[in-house]
Amino acid sequence: MNKAEMKQAVLAAKRHGGLSWSDIAEAAGLSPEFTCSACLGMNHLEERSATAVAELLGLSTDVADALQTFPDKSWVNTIPTDPLIYRWYEMVNVYGETIKELIHEEFGDGIMSAIDFTMKIDREEDPKGDRVHVTISGKFLPYKSW
Structure with missing residues (x-):
């Protein structure tokens, strides 16, 4: 299978x-x-x-x-067409460079791991309409000089 x-x-x-x-x-x-x-x-x-x-x-x-079985993490579409998933791409396009700048300012030159990583999704009740609360935590991995 x-x-x-x-x-x-x-x-x-x-x-x-x-x-x-x-x-x-x-x-x-x-x-x-x-x-x-x-x-x-x-x-x-x-x-x-x-x-x-x-x-x-x-x-x-x-x-x-x-x-x-270990997965093959590949995507059929470069940009998904599902509206919910597409909005994540939109957020990264709009705020990705900001996130990168702020991470580099705080931690230095490196990346956030998607391997040593956790995520939690919660519902946050709000009188103006419930909100999706996503917490993402990834280990910082500095680039090395050699």
Whole structure:
């Protein structure tokens, strides 16, 4: 089973079972954000977590095996057309250089890791309309001279 087939099986079982990503993450013993990413094929799970997810969803060991396979992190579209994902690209285009300048000013020349990285998504109630609260934390990796 490849990652695309795994993704479709997981999404169908999640929908059929009426489960949330928090339910699935609890079985995996991981955060909802990371668990969802792995179930969508962009990360992998260790054996215990993969087995627990497949069992919770009533899916085969083929799904558990696919969840453990290292992903090929590639994108079909350079700029996605899904409105929610596109807005993230828009934010990076508008504020990316600002983020880079402020990180360099605070930390020096380097990058923020997307490997040593955490993310948390929360709902923030607001009388003017609920807000999406995203917290992203990545390790700073300085460029080295040699």
